[in-house]
Amino acid sequence: MTTRTLLLIGGTSDIGRATALRYAQEGWRVMLAARNDEEAQRNGEDIAARTGAEVTVHRLDILETESFTSFLDKLPHQPDTAVCVVGELGDQVRAQSDPDHARLLLRTNFEGPALLLGILAERFLERRSGAIVGVSSVAGDRGRASNYLYGAAKAGFTAFLSGLRNRLAPEGIRVVTVKPGFVRTQMTAGMKLPPLLTAEPQEVGAAIYEAAERGRGDVIYVRRLWRPVMMAIRFIPEPLFKRLKL
């Protein structure tokens, strides 16, 4: 069997590292894309050392949307699966008064990932194969005062993935939306997180692999408890919801 290739966009994040490692353990070749390619190199070497997989590292800035086509053209292999874990939580309070910061959140969490996966989708469609995984967020399920700029961008990304899936499903191309919930990463280091709702990066990596390569789910919450929790949050009537501190 020929070696399949993963393109992991966001190769310096803990979720990205864990996901790429999981694919490499399954015998995949890995291409890591990240803005900080020196840090991505650390992860690349680590994955190669642990698994013996072929790993390459490629510089990509998710905000430089005009570079996407040439970035994809220059990759050593066309990916069989593309996973985008790019995300920036940012600072909601700052984003309320600083349009530049707000724009950064919208572009990093929505514009960049959607445009890049959009280009990839056209290529996958042309050759009639491939799988696309977007890591979105439970924050996109309903806007809340504490993080609605991040949430709005993720909601947009969720809707984009939903539409893409709807369009590509008949062509045999999988599109998976992942809403990890809380994950123990550098981004959440020091926060007090509810244990039942908090996943390890390895769990996210495993869930992504299972969904994309073994057909386990289209829209997945990594910790199952999130599904009823977010269902409940979505069903709270607006007159009540707007008075809640969430």
Next chain:
Amino acid sequence: MTPLTGWGRYPRHASELITAASPADLPSLMASNSGFVARGNGRSYGDAAIGERITLCARGLNRIRAFDRASGRVRVEAGVLLSDLLDVVVPRGFFPPVVPGTKFVTIGGMIAADVHGKNHHRDGGFGDHVEAFTLALPDGRVVSCSRGENPELFTATIGGMGLTGTIIEAAFTLRPIETGWMRQTIHVASDLEEAMKALRDSSASTYSVAWVDCLARGKALGRSLIFAAEHATLHDLDALRPGTPTFPSAKLGRLLIPFDLPSLTLNRLSVSAFNELYFRAGAVKADYPHLVPWDPYFFPLDSIGNWNRIYGRCGFLQHQCVVPTDHAPAVLAEILDRISRRGTPSFLAVLKQLGPGHGDLSFPLEGFTLTLDLPVSDSAFALLDDLDRLVVEAGGRLYLAKDARQSPATFEAGYPGLARFKDVRQAIGAPGKISSHLSTRLGI
């Protein structure tokens, strides 16, 4: 501020925790802070990994940078856990040259404590196998160290308890193994003299260690089981248990002690009963070789997640001394005698033969090392002070990675390399800048 302890849960000190997520963070963290020391997985027992003001958590430096499957050479960041490395290399037929009694240590910690294993008499300490490492100095500069490059810094850092800088990554070569099994032979020794003789006799074995029943008194003082072992070859596997998979499957469920046991769980009766059972179970298998998986052979206590909690909330003191060969029989007999007469028991007593060490502050010297655990109490401190005197008079020393309480005088008497170590610290501007509670307590 976060309250921190070592594995013995004594002493407890508040310290500010800062985290290095990447080697790239170290230069600025080192240059802009002072009164700190690096901490790996916190498995030293006392106060070695608690910074005087700040503790620099290095667990984020956890990437394996290279693993040459032909030569067995690895290059790893200092925060990589030994358990993590074992998971990667053992199924591919390699084993670290030296491992301590727990696999939940970082590689950086293994260098900083110059850990020894059950093969020290043959293969030396972990530091003897480290080929090179990079070190972030107190001013943030990063230097490479090996026997050829910055040799003084290299020697001081091995066993230097993190006091010469923060280790970033290290390279060493693994030994090839044919299987994941150990061919073990247990010998029964009816007293200390026999135990030491058995250890000397088994010095041709790659690995050997004695478990001492320290409640045995009188003529049975020092009765022991000696566990000698080799990495089993494929031939051994065929001969001893045909059809065995080459590598034992990883153990899954681990027993965790979820809360502190009341301090009185361990009394003379319960430990005595445990020791009796353990001794008999071992004696049944004595004198003929059998196979055991590598994990329980090297890391028997790791299967009980938080075994340090069995001593209760106050914590425990681990006393590990080494006594030069000539004096070892008399001094260790005296130590065991005093321990065995005590009402509060020692759960664990381990006897090993050591060869010479090579770092300025490395623990090993040619002789025998004895390890005891005692729950924290006033009488325990007094007893250990007495034992220290015996050790020092015989030209021995205490292991810094275990220490929470020795006096500066005991320390200075045991470590003639201290002056050289202090010179190296001076030369790189470490005094006042890199300091742990251990270094302050002992005046390093």
